[in-house]
Amino acid sequence: MRNLELRAAIREALVQEMRRDETVHLFGEDVAYYGGILGVTKGMLEEFGPDRVMDTPISESGFAGMAVGAALMGLRPIIEMQFTGLITVAMDQLVNTGAKARYVHDGAMSVPMVVRSPHMMHGNAYMSQALEAWFTHIPGFKVVTPSTPADAKALMITSIRDPDPVLYVEHEDLYGVIGPVPEESEGAPLGRASIRREGSDVTVVAWLAMVPVADAAASELAAEGISVEVIDPRTLVPFDSERVLQSVRKTGRLVIVHEAVRRGGFGGEIAAMVAGSDAVSHLKAPIQRVANPGVPVPHAKGLNRAVLPDEDDVIAAVKRALD
Amino acid sequence: MTAAPHDSLTVEDLREMYRIMLLGRRFTERALELAWEKRLPVGLHPSAGQEAVGVGACYGLRPGDWVLPSLRTTEAFWTRGVTVLQMFNAVMGNSGSINSGKESFHHSGYPELGILAGTAMVGAQIPESVGVGWAMKMKKTDDVMVCFFGDGAAGRGDFHEGLNLAALLKVPVVFVCENNLYFQTVPGTVGQPIADIAERAAAYAMPGEVVDGQDVLAVYDAAQKAADRARAGGGPTLLECKTYRFMSHYPLMLEDSRPPEEVAHWKKRDPITILGRRLEEMGYQDAATARAVEDEILEEIERSFEKCAATPFADVSTAFANVYAEPLEDMGP
Numbered sequence: 300m301r302n303l304e305l306r307a308a309i310r311e312a313l314v315q316e317m318r319r320d321e322t323v324h325l326f327g328e329d330v331a332y333y334g335g336i337l338g339v340t341k342g343m344l345e346e347f348g349p350d351r352v353m354d355t356p357i358s359e360s361g362f363a364g365m366a367v368g369a370a371l372m373g374l375r376p377i378i379e380m381q382f383t384g385l386i387t388v389a390m391d392q393l394v395n396t397g398a399k400a401r402y403v404h405d406g407a408m409s410v411p412m413v414v415r416s417p418h419m420m421h422g423n424a425y426m427s428q429a430l431e432a433w434f435t436h437i438p439g440f441k442v443v444t445p446s447t448p449a450d451a452k453a454l455m456i457t458s459i460r461d462p463d464p465v466l467y468v469e470h471e472d473l474y475g476v477i478g479p480v481p482e483e484s485e486g487a488p489l490g491r492a493s494i495r496r497e498g499s500d501v502t503v504v505a506w507l508a509m510v511p512v513a514d515a516a517a518s519e520l521a522a523e524g525i526s527v528e529v530i531d532p533r534t535l536v537p538f539d540s541e542r543v544l545q546s547v548r549k550t551g552r553l554v555i556v557h558e559a560v561r562r563g564g565f566g567g568e569i570a571a572m573v574a575g576s577d578a579v580s581h582l583k584a585p586i587q588r589v590a591n592p593g594v595p596v597p598h599a600k601g602l603n604r605a606v607l608p609d610e611d612d613v614i615a616a617v618k619r620a621l622d
Numbered sequence: 623m624t625a626a627p628h629d630s631l632t633v634e635d636l637r638e639m640y641r642i643m644l645l646g647r648r649f650t651e652r653a654l655e656l657a658w659e660k661r662l663p664v665g666l667h668p669s670a671g672q673e674a675v676g677v678g679a680c681y682g683l684r685p686g687d688w689v690l691p692s693l694r695t696t697e698a699f700w701t702r703g704v705t706v707l708q709m710f711n712a713v714m715g716n717s718g719s720i721n722s723g724k725e726s727f728h729h730s731g732y733p734e735l736g737i738l739a740g741t742a743m744v745g746a747q748i749p750e751s752v753g754v755g756w757a758m759k760m761k762k763t764d765d766v767m768v769c770f771f772g773d774g775a776a777g778r779g780d781f782h783e784g785l786n787l788a789a790l791l792k793v794p795v796v797f798v799c800e801n802n803l804y805f806q807t808v809p810g811t812v813g814q815p816i817a818d819i820a821e822r823a824a825a826y827a828m829p830g831e832v833v834d835g836q837d838v839l840a841v842y843d844a845a846q847k848a849a850d851r852a853r854a855g856g857g858p859t860l861l862e863c864k865t866y867r868f869m870s871h872y873p874l875m876l877e878d879s880r881p882p883e884e885v886a887h888w889k890k891r892d893p894i895t896i897l898g899r900r901l902e903e904m905g906y907q908d909a910a911t912a913r914a915v916e917d918e919i920l921e922e923i924e925r926s927f928e929k930c931a932a933t934p935f936a937d938v939s940t941a942f943a944n945v946y947a948e949p950l951e952d953m954g955p
């Protein structure tokens with residue numbers, strides 16, 4: 300199987316789905332002529348033309364609402380939010396017009412749209428936000444958080460074909476990650492976690508760019524004789540609860556890692572799930588959360604690193620769990 | 623003089639427009655009485671006084687066209703064929719409601735009648751309507767989308783973003799601003815530094831027109847012209863219908879902040895009376911026939927409410943259905 304960068308894997312999914320289904324449209328700022336500020340949609344305008352790959356004005360709320368209307372009429376719009384911070388500008392259209400349409404029509408209408416939410420965490424306090432937990436809070440939205448090129452492609456295909464609004468989170472730090480990607484793909488089911496590394500002492504749940512960070516931490520810990528299991532849930536809604544519970548029953552220790560702010564982050568939900576299940580009786584140590592402690596993401600490299608979780612933070616948390 | 627679109631309406635059409643407006647008025651009045659008697663939830667923003675806008679703008683629509691009503695465009699429902707029983711059921715929220723009680727009537731959609739449920743976020747339907755228009759254009763139909771909103775909504779960023787996108791993409795959308803001179807308790811002069819919201823159309827290189835919103839035929843003419851242009855690929859239009867609500871913003875807001883002289887002045891321009899008089903002048907209606915129409919409406923309202931009152935509420939399991947196309951296997955942590 301050939302190897303692809305994650306960025307190219309996403310593009311391949313977009314291109315293949317647009318070839319397969321002419322109702323798939325892509326719009327957003329700079330996605331057409333320039334090919335996306337982060338280069339994901341390069342070359343797509345040339346193949347599909349300006350109606351299907353469309354540069355919009357700076358109108359996040361406008362084109363998000365437009366996507367909802369188009370989706371209600373049977374198109375399958377994909378919108379790029381450029382950087383996740385910008386999604387704040389479109390929240391009403393996504394959360395209200397979009398996510399509630401199926402419910403208020405009692406199932407008679409569907410909103411098959413994908414919202415691409417690129418996390419760019421080394422930028423500034425405004426753009427660099429990890430807001431996936433907001434969407435896990437909204438009934439009607441699905442939340443997809445791939446970390447490998449193969450998952451990025453397969454889950455994008457599934458997201459496009461899904462009849463409901465999907466927040467598809469991409470991570471700039473992962474765009475250059477290279478891995479095997481099948482040429483043909485019919486997608487992969489949502490709600491299936493992946494065990495990135497098997498282990499027996501501590502379970503680490505991480506998603507997006509925190510997966511390779513957790514994996515690197517696990518490698519280092521392995522050298523010290525500590526066996527870490529790394530679970531990548533791949534999607535937060537739906538969430539593969541059972542896979543996490545099974546692992547916790549086995550290891551008795553849980554560390555959750557995400558770049559989003561700890562307070563109100565999805566890690567709290569996972570901790571509460573474990574605490575409310577039979578797996579709690581297997582816990583040998585308090586659950587650890589590694590996350591942004593609750594500050595805007597700073598610009599300067601050193602400050603930025605101090606706020607966002609890294610390998611050392613994960614190692615320290617695993618050791619606390621083993622104490 | 624060139625022929626106006628309404629010249630080709632038949633006597634039956636005019637009588638039907640009159641009937642729908644009167645039905646809207648009588649339904650609102652009765653629904654409010656029932657609400658005070660606690661036999662129906664207080665679930666509507668009264669359209670009384672503004673009936674001509676919804677009827678005029680929707681009367682000429684065809685199957686395949688869509689509308690997005692504002693919180694107050696009750697007449698869009700009537701004109702597109704929603705029945706009195708369906709409306710009562712929607713207000714009640716019982717199992718006969720189109721959405722099984724998930725939303726009240728002004729946020730209800732009737733896909734088979736070309737009505738999308740409007741959100742509760744004033745003005746958010748404007749960008750949404752652009753997307754509907756975009757899909758119509760991509761499917762190469764000659765359908766149109768009619769998007770209703772109030773003057774208050776014209777203060778929203780979504781108004782600007784939506785109209786800008788609509789003009790750029792030349793979508794077949796007719797924007798109908800129901801300018802009733804107030805947004806909730808606040809006069810329009812606090813919301814807009816200009817007298818006519820229609821003027822803003824120029825900023826989007828789109829036709830804009832001020833319309834007498836109390837004259838159903840004037841609204842019909844303007845809407846038909848805008849729809850014809852949209853169907854022919856000419857893009858969107860902004861119609862501003864000057865109108866006035868005869869009741870308070872919401873029934874529970876008992877105090878009316880508006881000057882009584884102003885209210886009295888506008889009540890002299892009742893859209894139902896205006897069309898009724900025209901029908902009389904043309905010899906199509908007299909006191910007796912008007913009475914017969916009214917009696918039939920009142921009877922239908924009573925009959926429908928009885929049926930509504932006898933309709934059970936949906937099973938509570940309904941509350942949990944249709945959040946997603948397929949229920950989530952794992953609801954998550």
Ligand SMILES: Cc1ncc(C[n+]2csc(CCOP(=O)(O)OP(=O)(O)O)c2C)c(N)n1
Binds near residue numbers: 775802
């Ligand atoms: C975005 C938003 N802000 C505030 C409200 C509360 N609200 C409901 S109706 C209304 C007034 C709307 O005025 P207008 O658009 O002129 O319509 P009208 O009620 O006059 O028909 C307000 C402020 C809302 N529903 N949505």
Ligand SMILES: [Mg+2]
Binds near residue numbers: 772774800802803
């Ligand atoms: Mg108003």
